[in-house]
Amino acid sequence: MGSGEPSGRDVLARSVRGQGRRLALGSTLGCVHQLGEALVPVLIGVVVDQAVAGQDAGRLALWLAVLAVLYVCLSWSFRLGARAGERGAEEAAHTLRLAIVHRVLDPRGGAEEDRLSGELANVATEDAKRVGAVTMALMSGIWAVAGITVSALALLLTSVPLGLIVLLGTPVLLWLGHLLSKPLERRSEAEQDRAAGAAGVAADLVAGLRVLKGLGAQRAAVERYRRTSRISLAATLRAARAEAWQTGLVLALTGGFIALIAWIGGRLALDGSLTLGQLVSAVGLALFLLGPLETFAWVNTELAQGRASAARIAEVLAAGPAVVGGEEPVPDVVHGRMRLRSVRFGGLEGVDLDLPAGRLTGIAVTDPACAEALLSCLGRDADPESGSVELDGVPLTRLDPAGLRAAVLVAAHDAALFEGSLAANVSPDGGDGQDTRTDRAMAAADADEVARSLPEGARTGVGEGGRSLSGGQRQRVLLARALRAEPPVLVVHDPTTAVDAVTEARIAEGLREIRRGRTTVVVTNSPALLAVTDRVVFLDGGRVGAEGTHAELALTHETYRTAVLA
Template structure:
């Protein structure tokens, strides 16, 4: 458990964790040894001069105080280390998620990451702060007491010692029996979280269909699965809890019977027997708590394992010796790329000279957006190479590569801050004048002027307080402020109204001026002035040329142009 915790957090945290563990073990051992002082106390109390018990009572009180001090120090260290680890693991998880390839973020990952980043991390990190101390005490204090009993009376000690392997076996078997059920319950929890997110996102569709009062079948079924998995997990732990209780009661009864027998034949004194029984009774509570603590630790271990699995997912590799591109031209050389079990590109080749514009068109599923992802190295290709300025993108440092790209997608995500905060993401160190200039070029200033709080207007999570066109203007202003030499555009006007489309087009024209551009579009008017156009279908370039050349050929591009450019005939 500790090894996995250190693997998840990094071995730089090993010293405080080991120091905390040492404090907790010392407190548990000291507690067990303190009970050995009951023997001289009881001997004196049962003897002819009970006053002789006073110094031993003082020693016992001092030992209890020392135990309390050690326990306080261990618990305090646990809370402090747990808080530091919680902060550290959130930073590490966030940094790692930001470096994972976008292909990793499949539909099922939403629920998984939501659960893991929320209750999963808290549950895993609660080990040091809340579980480790009680578990160490429940395991180490009884073992110390068994050693004390062995020293007092070897026969009674052997009876107590016999319980150790039985308790260990019960814990081991319970862990194995519940592991599969715990994993199943965690999987159902993640699925249910994903269904809740889906249910919230599906509200417009459900309401448009007049199904506002209906229950969401997929969510209901997922919640039922969670309930079934929870019951199975509880039932799988029940035999272990019963077995532990039976073992503790059996050992205590055996010690009571053997102790009474040995006391009657003079083999053990009353003080020693009473001490053994007190010590044995003191063992019962922590041993019985092992069932609950073991279940909590197994749950935390499961979360740690899932956290470890995410953190061990390989991000895109960084070059050992990054190179610098010689320019801003783009080349896709014999690229093969597979994703989701099928081949998206097989030997794709195209190029964009520096300062030129390439339009990419084609039917849905042709690989247009995937091409932009490969150019920005959101994924690595399986064969071939993507080059910027003659350098393979895999040989560039990620920060250097991303500094060369300004990317505007159709679906714009804005962070929950002000409009100015979101524009400044393009270049955080920009001056106020530079921000205003970029906004004016994107026609965002028109939006800002009619908002009551102006630049300080909060956009809401995901930009929910702005319209689609307004969000797109923010994204273009952000890209203009970044002032990158290469621009990637993905369907930036396909879902806009005419007013916003005209404004966004003006901003896009300003953004593209003098830069290397790759633009994906369904509306072919967007790309008709590109220097060159490629028509993608099934991951292959089936046509390429200028707008006029492609129209003269009368091929796929011309067919698409006539479908989208000519008005529909009236029936």
């Protein structure tokens, strides 16, 4: 990992530092609670020696009152301390989620490379939650240290041998617990990797469910997910076994340690070195130690899982951008002329292309890969291997990517709809679809007909991903959203593949009318859309094969005629 890129350790450290005040408050209150817990057996021993053995009712009432006050204090300190810790854990996880989303949405891209959307969602939810939980684990560890320290001091005052056993034995137990957590950390990371892969495959299959049904490929899709899920299950079981072994061994060591303290305390009581009350206190403190030592086992587990998740988050945050450079702001006035100079990228082989400002240009292709490569270059999702792409004479590599995306909108055919109303998916302010810009955009895309067919019109919810709409309806809503944005340059890709011929003709005319005077590029092989363009560029084999109007090319160019009309 290069310099300046966050590591898993950095992610953990920043997450904990960001909750420093809550961590300090929760730790202080927790230490007060542990002090109270440790004092309970000490006070009971005092009650036995001074009140019970002496049969003094007054002293008994006094010490019972002290115990009652102590219980109130330790109860409230625990409640308030735990609240601060839980709040810190949730805030830390939320901060990490925001950082991950910010990185994924960075205009320079790169975070999504080689990762399914479900994987990124898993990192932003489960991994962020585990790293956030480290704050609570550290606070609990501080509580446990305080509890053991107070108990050791109390035992030293009661019996030097018992106090020394606690002071010397606890670090050994902690060291052994740390060693036992290492296999869990490795297996936890593998578990999260496999779980994220399964989530990614599931999200991918759900997104393409209608297509899979249309192809009759449900069985193959289910088998793919079954294989991925089995791999994830195997990794989860390995991690669970490692956690069970670690927890079991630590508890066994802890139990043996407590038994040793109780045995030595009993021997000291038999030879008269301890009074009855001191023996009760010693045994009570030994039993109390079971809680802090079990807490250490849990803390080790949380830290192991947190380190593994932090490493996965760091990979996303440290992912290199898909495009670099570009600090120059986009001019306030964008005329919209775009030009490709000897562009070589993907399926494009040295393409020279001029897209005039204010014109509607159609681009037909023989290879879909060329269309995808062209869209990536125009939207600067990637930079060409050679050559350049310009906007109003300025190379895109010099322009700020965020400003460029506002000036040049590339509307992919597989863009997503969001849960909410149809109007909210078209209009950025989430209106009801009654403003003039939205009405014009929906009419041009024939999405107003979609709204009229819904029970509550444009206010009707479309469901997650627009699943309540048909494929053609989704396409029209997506096109309306792109038209509503009114960018200086609009590039649309196959916006009508799922609509009937009559609807497609209406959309073609509407598109031409609403974009009149603005630069518009339609990447499609649809004759209806190409027929309304001012000029068509035909990409054949990654190169410009012909240019002209749709009618001219359909009459004179056989390859074009085959690609578009066949």
